[in-house]
Amino acid sequence: MERFYLWPANPGISIFLLWLASVVFLWAARAPMLQVLRGLAASLEHGVGSIARWCSETASELAARHEKALRAASELELQSRIAREVVRIDDSFAQKLGRYAELQRKVEDLVGGLEGDYVQCGDSPPQVPGWAGAVEAVAAIPDNTDPNVRKVLEGIRESMSDAEKRAFKAYKEDTASRHKLLGRMRPTWKEIRTLLAGMKDAVAKAVQTSSKLSRYVDEYDALVGTRESEVHACNYSPMKPFLTSLIVMGIALGGAFVNFQLIALPMSELVPAGAHLGGIPVATVSALVIILMEVAVGIFLMDMLGITDLFPKLATVAPSRRRLILCLSIGGLFLLSSVESSLAILREQIVDADAALKRSLAGEAAQVVGIAAGSSIPVIGQAVLGFVLPWLLALVAIPLEMLLDSGRHVLSKATVFTLHAVGGTVRVVGHALSSLVGALPSVYDVYIAVPLRIERVWRDPEKDVIAYSEARARSGQRRVSRAEAAR
């Protein structure tokens, strides 16, 4: 600053002269400077407004797209639920109603048997011979004193009584056989009742499932109906699957870390231990690659089992090829599990050898302390862990798909939110800056207030009015009257 002083020995006068020079200069350059400042304020306002508008428009566009995607996801989810229900209904019908024909036939057989039995049960009273009336009349003739006649009549009466007894006996036997037949019908009726109850149950279940399906279809219809409307009738929330899959992925990551620790050390026995790739030991990279391969094979396996759909192209592959890929995936996973299991055993051996070496190098005293427990439990545990973990890691494809599906929506929502926030912030900051820059001409005038006041005293107001009017005419605006211009 001091080097700008005209008289360094007298800073007060120097500063005053500098101020004076600046005031005179700024007064002389007032018109273009004010134009620059106003232009700056206008462009700032315009620029900030454009940014805020862009943020808002992009956010709205993204929100609309997000809405559509959410609705599509909701439809897809409902479709899959309906499809699942249809499969269940199909199974249920196949299982329950498939037996309906068999039951029907059984019931018909039983009813046929019952009809036969019923016909046999018909009550037929014993037939009395036609001459029985005549014999009865003769037998009823009053007793005669003639012994011969009495003897004949006695004979007729006895034979009549015998015939009645025989007929009654035959009737009793016939009734007993009918009772036997009716007794035999009782279990058949019970069986028919059970079968009919089973049929009723099957039909009731089918009706229940059908009503559930009907409800889903109604729901789907409602969703499709609201697709075109502005109403936000979407009840699908991506947050739940997103958070769930995120947690499960975190757990899977922990599993992968354990798995990595299990095989990283023994891998140094298989690959050059001192070599590095990008600053990371090759053994570590190899262990990581094995784990990633397990995840990749798991993804293929889950896709081939139809649990996930991460490779849509694979869904169109012929069934025979799908089976081939499925077998290859299972085989690959089994191979990797076996490799890991053996590496886990090797790890235990390396750890033991290291411990033995350290004991040996440390000398006799430490050797006593470092005696190994000699238990095979850790080896078995590590081997089992090494075999099981790859299969569990293969399941990571399920939460991965969920994460990718729901993450898209969550990311979209977060972007919309961020854009709105950025737009709002830019608008507020822009407004503040615009106000600040807008105040600069006034500040400018305050700085050169003294020469400005002098100028106003000396300047002819008539010339100003003419200059103003001409300036308006040059810029294409209408000419104003003197009174208006003066105002």
Add this chain to the structure above:
Amino acid sequence: MKRVKTLLIPGFLLFALGCDGGARYDQAVGILIDVSGTYADRKAETVDLIKREVLPDLVPGDTVFVIRIDGESYDEKDLVALMTLDRRPSQSNAQKLALAQKLDEFAQGRESASHTDIPGAIMLASEYLREIGAGSSTILVFSDMETDLPQGASRKLEAGELKGIHIAAVNVKRLPGDTFDPERYRARLTRWEHEVQRAGAAEWRAILDPARLPPYLAEIRG
């Protein structure tokens, strides 16, 4: 063309990952053991210390060598052992055991030198380290750090001779006069510090507690 580009991108990434600028991550450790004067009776103790604190933490690919400090240490005959560990951990463990055995034999020897040629041993070690060219190079000196050259012998560490080499004086024995005047001991170490730094050493350190050796070596390895 698009397919070629698709293949080129991961190929380039792999190449970039694979190109490590020729960086090496192995470590070379030169151990200098004083067998002269007052330090001669500490040979067995020093060997035990090396076996306990240095050998276990060496990893496959590392190189270790031991040089005896006697009257004329700038001599290849003073190289007691030199070993580069195999890339397989199991083999390197066997090598460590063999080296430990060799060191035990060295410790049992009754040799004792009348003079102490520490600079000569350091010069010999630096030559070996340069030849090995490991990722990190370290010299561990087990001595009282008092040089006593035979008459007529001349040792001078050239500037840059110890470039990139970390030097640590471990378990420096205090001489009888040091206990009366600690300044002598401190001045001796300071003198060495200046000398090795003048020769371009990456670092000079005096380690009192040998248990600090493993973390020190790990720190140098990076």
